[in-house]
Each structure stands twice: as C-alpha cells, then as structure tokens.
Amino acid sequence: MHQPSPLYRRLLLMAATASALLIALPSSAGSRILGTGAVSAIEGAAGGGLSPWAVLSSTASDNELGATASATQAWVDDYQLSVASASINVHDRLELSMARQTFELTTLGGELEQTIYAAKVRLFGSVLYHPWGIWSAGMMHKRLKDGSVPTALGADDTRGTDAFLSASKLLFNAFLGRNVLVNGTLRNTSANQGGLLGFGGDQGGRAWMAEGSLGVFITPNWIVGTEYRQKPDNLSVAREDDWQSLYSAYFFNKHVSLTGAWLDLGDIAGLPSQQGGYVSLQAAF
Amino acid sequence: MSLLSIASRRIIFTFLLLSTLLMQGCAQHNSGATLSLYERIGGQPAIEAIVENLLYRIAEDEEVVGYFANTNIDLFAESFATQLCDISDGPCRYDGPPMDRAHQTMGITDAHFNRVVAYLDIAMRHEGVSLSARNDLLGRLAPLYEDVMRLR
Ligand code: HEM
Numbered sequence: 001m002h003q004p005s006p007l008y009r010r011l012l013l014m015a016a017t018a019s020a021l022l023i024a025l026p027s028s029a030g031s032r033i034l035g036t037g038a039v040s041a042i043e044g045a046a047g048g049g050l051s052p053w054a055v056l057s058s059t060a061s062d063n064e065l066g067a068t069a070s071a072t073q074a075w076v077d078d079y080q081l082s083v084a085s086a087s088i089n090v091h092d093r094l095e096l097s098m099a100r101q102t103f104e105l106t107t108l109g110g111e112l113e114q115t116i117y118a119a120k121v122r123l124f125g126s127v128l129y130h131p132w133g134i135w136s137a138g139m140m141h142k143r144l145k146d147g148s149v150p151t152a153l154g155a156d157d158t159r160g161t162d163a164f165l166s167a168s169k170l171l172f173n174a175f176l177g178r179n180v181l182v183n184g185t186l187r188n189t190s191a192n193q194g195g196l197l198g199f200g201g202d203q204g205g206r207a208w209m210a211e212g213s214l215g216v217f218i219t220p221n222w223i224v225g226t227e228y229r230q231k232p233d234n235l236s237v238a239r240e241d242d243w244q245s246l247y248s249a250y251f252f253n254k255h256v257s258l259t260g261a262w263l264d265l266g267d268i269a270g271l272p273s274q275q276g277g278y279v280s281l282q283a284a285f
Numbered sequence: 286m287s288l289l290s291i292a293s294r295r296i297i298f299t300f301l302l303l304s305t306l307l308m309q310g311c312a313q314h315n316s317g318a319t320l321s322l323y324e325r326i327g328g329q330p331a332i333e334a335i336v337e338n339l340l341y342r343i344a345e346d347e348e349v350v351g352y353f354a355n356t357n358i359d360l361f362a363e364s365f366a367t368q369l370c371d372i373s374d375g376p377c378r379y380d381g382p383p384m385d386r387a388h389q390t391m392g393i394t395d396a397h398f399n400r401v402v403a404y405l406d407i408a409m410r411h412e413g414v415s416l417s418a419r420n421d422l423l424g425r426l427a428p429l430y431e432d433v434m435r436l437r
Contacts, residue, residue: 030396031395031396031397031399031400032399033403061394061395062394062395063395092395129427129431130430130431131428131431171424172423172425172427173420173421177417177418177420178416178417
C-alpha cells in the first residue's frame with residue numbers, strides 16, 4: 001500500500017499537535033455557537049464531508065477573523081484519498097479555502113493529485129436566527145497536477161471551476177427535542193469524480209448537480225447525519241455514480257472536531273461499488 | 286454497478302429522511318399532550334434562577350456588560366423573566382417595549398448577540414434544564430434576532 005504524501009503527513013502532524021494543544025489549553029475562539037462552522041469538506045470549504053454547506057468555517061462572527069486547518073483520509077475498496085486543507089473566514093462574510101487532494105489508485109497503481117482554491121460568500125441570513133437560514137454562493141477552481149490519466153480516459157480538461165449556491169438551516173427542537181441541521185447545495189460543474197478524473201468528457205460537460213444533507217445534533221457537541229451528492233457521468237469508459245455518506249462529527253470545543261463517516265461512492269474509474277471509511281480532524285482558531 | 290444497488294442506496298437515503306420527518310411528528314405529538322415548556326423548564330423559580338445566572342455571566346464579560354451600563358438591572362431582570370415565562374407558555378404576559386425599541390441604537394454586534402445566547406444556554410444548563418427544553422426555548426427566541434437587531 002502507498003504511504004500518504006510527505007506534505008499530507010506533515011499537515012496531519014501539525015493538525016494533531018494543534019488539536020492536542022487546543023484541547024488542553026483554553027484560548028480565545030470566535031463567538032458563533034459551537035458546531036455552526038461545520039467541518040471541512042474534501043474540497044476545503046466548510047461543509048459536511050462530501051458537500052459544501054452555506055455556513056462559513058470556524059466560529060468567527062461579524063467583526064472577527066477565523067482560520068481552520070484539517071487533515072482527512074478516506075479509504076474505499078480500491079482507492080485512498082488524502083486531503084490537507086485550510087481556510088480563513090473574514091467577518092463571517094467571506095471564506096477562502098485551499099485543499100490539496102492526493103488520490104491513490106491502490107489497485108490500479110499510481111496516484112492523482114489536485115489542488116482546489118475556493119471562495120464562498122455569505123449572501124444573507126444566519127443558520128440559527130433567520131427564518132430562511134443562511135445562503136451562500138461560492139466558486140471552486142480545481143487544477144490537476146498531472147492530467148495524463150484523466151485525459152486518457154477521455155476528459156476534455158485538466159482544470160475546471162465549479163460554482164455553487166448553498167443554503168443551511170438549523171431547525172431547533174425538531175427531532176426528539178434535538179436540533180436538526182439541513183443543507184442543500186446546487187453545484188454547476190463539469191468535474192469527473194470531483195475533478196480527480198478531469199473535467200468534461202465524451203458524454204457531457206457542465207451541468208447542475210444537487211447535493212443535500214441532514215444531521216441531528218444528539219448533543220450540542222455531536223452531530224450524526226447523512227449526505228448525498230449527485231454527480232455527472234461524462235466519461236463513457238469510467239461510469240460515475242452519486243456519492244453518499246453517513247457521518248458523525250464530534251466538536252470537542254470550538255477549536256477541535258473529529259469526523260468519521262461511512263462512504264458509498266459507487267463506481268470509480270471502472271472499479272465497481274466503492275465503499276469505505278472516512279476520518280477527518282479539524283483545528284479551528 | 287447494478288441498478289439494484291443504485292436503487293438500494295437511494296432507498297436508504299429516502300428512508301432516513303422519511304423516518305426523521307415521521308419521528309418529528311410523533312415527538313411533537315407526545316410532548317404537546319403533556320407538559321408546557323414553562324413547566325419543563327421548571328416554572329418561575331427556575332426562570333428567575335436562569336436570569337440571575339445569565340446576569341452573572343454578562344457581568345463577567347467586559348464587552349457585553351458595557352451595553353448595560355445605564356440599565357436598571359432589577360427592572361431588566363424582571364422584564365426578561367416575564368418574557369421568558371410568556372414565550373414558554375407560562376402564566377405571564379410580556380407587556381414591555383417591543384424588541385426593536387428595547388434594543389435600539391445600542392449597536393449590538395452579531396458576535397455579542399451570539400455570546401449572550403451562549404451564556405443563556407449555559408445558564409439554563411447550570412439550572413438543570415434538559416437539552417430538549419433548552420433547544421425548544423432557544424428555538425422560540427431565535428426568530429427575535431431580526432427584531433432585536435432591526436434598529437441597532
Ligand atoms: C433574543 C435575544 C434577546 C431578547 C429576547 C432580549 C430581551 C430583552 C428584554 C425583554 C428587555 C427588557 C426591555 C424592557 O423592559 O425595557 C431587554 C433589555 C435589554 N437588552 Fe435585550 N434581549 C435580547 C438580546 C440582547 C443582547 C444580545 C444584548 C446585548 C448584547 C441585549 C441588551 C439589552 C440591554 C442593554 C437592555 C436594557 C435596555 C435598557 O436599559 O432599557 N439584549 N432585552
């Protein structure tokens with residue numbers, strides 16, 4: 001089995017050290033309520049594991065700045081994904097994030113790497129207080145490091161940009177006295193397997209995709225839920241399925257969260273029904 | 286991937302969604318038939334203890350306490366307790382100023398608003414209020430944000 005990349009290992013170590021310190025030492029945090037910064041999705045933006053949500057990362061409020069760093073690892077039957085990501089939140093209005101994904105083809109051999117630069121703007125509202133929740137729009141610019149495999153599979157491009165509109169709302173006391181978090185995202189994308197298999201192909205290009213999630217805060221620190229992400233199917237030689245997860249995220253405090261998930265990613269690059277586990281550690285400041 | 290397994294994945298998701306919605310209906314049905322939120326919080330003694338606990342937390346926050354520099358704290362405590370009693374379906378009627386006028390030109394920031402909400406939640410927890418009653422009360426107060434912040 002391949003070893004995670006050195007960059008990833010370094011970031012994991014940094015995130016783990018920062019988390020240990022932040023659990024041990026009290027330090028100042030943003031003013032937003034615990035958990036409202038969500039976790040880091042695999043593309044770097046604040047969200048669930050698979051999909052960006054409308055909330056902005058960390059707990060920074062209207063006159064505060066926040067930052068997050070996270071390390072994520074996913075294992076499915078024939079692949080392994082490592083993500084190192086970081087974000088900043090300016091005044092709970094603008095979120096800028098960056099993610100480096102390394103996708104190891106454990107069965108086929110080789111690896112794919114992409115970098116994602118993203119920006120998300122809160123258009124209006126609040127996940128807690130506004131009757132319509134919080135609404136945000138964002139862009140994700142994705143660049144593959146070496147596009148030879150995706151190009152060989154029939155992808156048109158090795159760079160692409162997603163645009164998305166997202167809404168999130170916390171429903172107080174909605175399920176057995178617990179608060180429920182709902183999120184919906186519409187994404188305009190041409191990315192195959194999130195971009196790891198390039199952009200566009202012989203079967204299609206840019207299209208709107210729907211993503212959604214539903215989670216229950218069992219306690220104020222612990223949310224359990226499910227997420228769904230519709231995906232395009234642009235490559236005839238590598239059919240693509242929608243993604244789905246069951247997740248559990250624990251917020252030790254405003255600084256440290258640990259997310260675990262069960263993933264069902266369907267077919268990837270010709271290998272069928274990829275399922276497996278997901279772990280993500282986030283430190284927020 | 287076979288059509289069957291795609292269908293089964295869709296079904297799992299739909300099932301989770303539906304069961305959540307159904308159980309929500311049941312939960313509301315059960316709690317509605319028994320105790321009011323006011324009773325679940327613990328009635329007037331609990332509400333007064335919560336307000337006092339909240340005031341201590343506000344007093345310790347150098348930034349938030351500034352808003353209360355010219356406030357008669359006893360009157361505020363009484364008025365806020367009456368509002369909590371009213372909004373939780375207790376035997377009170379809040380007849381103080383509307384929320385926009387009560388907070389006008391104070392310049393309350395989102396950060397300070399969030400901090401007060403967090404203090405209220407900790408205060409309730411300290412006074413032994415259950416998670417579901419806390420969520421219920423916070424859910425009733427949350428929509429007041431728009432009014433509290435309108436004339437800020
Ligand atoms: C949903 C949230 C809130 C509710 C339900 C609420 C409720 C109330 C009530 C019932 C009063 C008494 C009005 C009167 O009888 O004159 C009041 C006054 C006051 N509130 Fe709030 N409040 C909220 C949020 C806040 C926040 C976030 C702050 C500051 C950070 C704040 C600062 C004050 C101050 C300083 C007064 C006293 C005004 C005076 O001196 O007349 N409130 N509030």
